[in-house]
Amino acid sequence: MTEIPLDPDDYKPLSTPEVDPWSIELEEIDMAYGPLFRDGKHHEYFKRLRKEDPVHFYEGNPFTGPYWSVTKFKDVMAVDTNHKQFSSEPSIVLIDNLMPDQVVPSFIAMDPPTHDVQRKAVTPAVKPLRLSELDDLIRERTIEVLDGLPIGEPFNWVQRVSIELTTRMLATLFDFPFEDRSKLTFWSDVATTPPIQLGLTPEDRAAHLIECLETFTKLFKERQHEGNESQDFISLLANHDETRDMEAMTMLGNLLLLIIGGNDTTRNSMSGGVWFCHENPGEFAKIKANPDLIPSMVSEIIRYQTPLSYMRRTALEDVELGGKLIKKGEKVAMWYASANRDEEEIERPDEFIVDRPNPRHHIAFGFGIHRCMGNRVAEAQLRIIWEEILNRYDRIEVIGKPEYLSHSFVHGIKDMQVVLHPKG
Numbered sequence: 001m002t003e004i005p006l007d008p009d010d011y012k013p014l015s016t017p018e019v020d021p022w023s024i025e026l027e028e029i030d031m032a033y034g035p036l037f038r039d040g041k042h043h044e045y046f047k048r049l050r051k052e053d054p055v056h057f058y059e060g061n062p063f064t065g066p067y068w069s070v071t072k073f074k075d076v077m078a079v080d081t082n083h084k085q086f087s088s089e090p091s092i093v094l095i096d097n098l099m100p101d102q103v104v105p106s107f108i109a110m111d112p113p114t115h116d117v118q119r120k121a122v123t124p125a126v127k128p129l130r131l132s133e134l135d136d137l138i139r140e141r142t143i144e145v146l147d148g149l150p151i152g153e154p155f156n157w158v159q160r161v162s163i164e165l166t167t168r169m170l171a172t173l174f175d176f177p178f179e180d181r182s183k184l185t186f187w188s189d190v191a192t193t194p195p196i197q198l199g200l201t202p203e204d205r206a207a208h209l210i211e212c213l214e215t216f217t218k219l220f221k222e223r224q225h226e227g228n229e230s231q232d233f234i235s236l237l238a239n240h241d242e243t244r245d246m247e248a249m250t251m252l253g254n255l256l257l258l259i260i261g262g263n264d265t266t267r268n269s270m271s272g273g274v275w276f277c278h279e280n281p282g283e284f285a286k287i288k289a290n291p292d293l294i295p296s297m298v299s300e301i302i303r304y305q306t307p308l309s310y311m312r313r314t315a316l317e318d319v320e321l322g323g324k325l326i327k328k329g330e331k332v333a334m335w336y337a338s339a340n341r342d343e344e345e346i347e348r349p350d351e352f353i354v355d356r357p358n359p360r361h362h363i364a365f366g367f368g369i370h371r372c373m374g375n376r377v378a379e380a381q382l383r384i385i386w387e388e389i390l391n392r393y394d395r396i397e398v399i400g401k402p403e404y405l406s407h408s409f410v411h412g413i414k415d416m417q418v419v420l421h422p423k424g
């Protein structure tokens with residue numbers, strides 16, 4: 001096996017943010033290159049691929065190895081709904097050998113029947129009835145966070161609001177000790193980010209994940225008892241017939257999946273929405289004039305941001321797609337980030353429009369058997385925060401431009417300085 005450099009910045013393809021996406025040779029386009037997303041240049045590259053090479057092969061990336069990029073809405077849908085030919089195992093990200101010794105199994109990266117059984121075990125935590133019960137709590141916590149913010153002076157919205165609120169929500173869904181809630185976000189970061197980018201050694205990383213495993217094992221055991229009808233993720237996994245005896249690493253993997261799933265994604269939609277409203281004052285004016293549009297705006301924020309840019313599948317047999325032959329064993333990236341801007345499927349896709357006729361027509365939550373389990377939770381959180389924002393502020397001004405992550409999987413905002421302007 002070739003040795004893999006641990007720092008993604010060590011690699012630079014010909015398709016960089018500085019290059020004109022329309023002038024470079026098609027076969028040189030590497031969509032897994034993080035800086036394209038950091039600088040917002042991925043959209044133009046995807047536009048070219050959708051037009052000239054919608055099912056695209058690239059083999060020069062030393063981290064991912066050769067992979068296919070599926071860029072059109074209909075093709076992404078076709079792959080996502082075809083789990084018989086496209087497997088989610090062994091991994092749903094393109095890099096699968098960054099840390100071969102520390103891969104933890106979780107149901108997002110499993111095929112039926114195991115996937116279905118484990119997913120079913122935790123589904124009650126996010127059922128509509130439970131969510132309506134959670135509504136008041138989400139609102140209470142949102143109000144608490146917003147009321148603690150400084151008025152008229154700049155601060156980082158990502159840290160003070162997006163991270164804080166999603167962490168509180170996760171602590172609720174896990175019934176995790178509230179005072180230790182920041183550990184959830186920290187473990188999520190440790191699990192998803194190369195250690196060097198967090199200033200950690202591989203040994204530090206292993207130590208943190210072991211602490212995470214120990215903490216959850218303790219909670220798992222404490223909650224494993226007859227008559228426990230609690231609907232938090234840990235109690236559900238600990239008491240369901242099919243998951244109560246899971247191996248420790250599978251338990252850790254599934255719990256990490258639920259943390260990661262609910263962490264970066266909602267966080268980045270909370271930040272993205274503020275930026276889109278700042279950039280599109282006319283659209284924000286529509287919301288202020290008619291707050292009934294908030295649910296529709298929430299879907300539009302999620303489409304426009306697309307917090308997870310892709311999911312990976314692996315071909316289980318030779319499959320023809322868009323006139324190309326994907327061979328058995330090859331990796332396929334379903335680019336939601338591109339499908340959600342496909343001009344053949346979505347009208348004026350590059351515009352942020354809060355009153356689209358069919359706002360839920362996007363694929364940011366995926367499709368098929370792995371479709372996001374937390375979509376309703378995420379939408380509820382976003383709806384409530386926007387209702388409370390409208391109650392308080394005339395507008396949220398973004399100072400400068402948000403700083404995006406250099407990441408092709410999580411499309412996220414690291415830092416966004418804002419100033420709050422209260423209602424007059």
Ligand code: HEM
Binds near residue numbers: 258262366
């Ligand atoms: C805006 C917010 C969110 C976005 C954009 C998002 C996106 C996604 C996507 C793209 C998938 C994979 C779908 C596929 O392969 O077809 C997924 C799966 C998943 N998400 Fe989310 N997600 C969000 C919020 C959440 C939240 C809040 C939770 C948990 C509370 C969550 C838990 C999960 C889980 C457990 C899976 C795996 C489902 C399975 O494999 O069956 N997500 N999500």
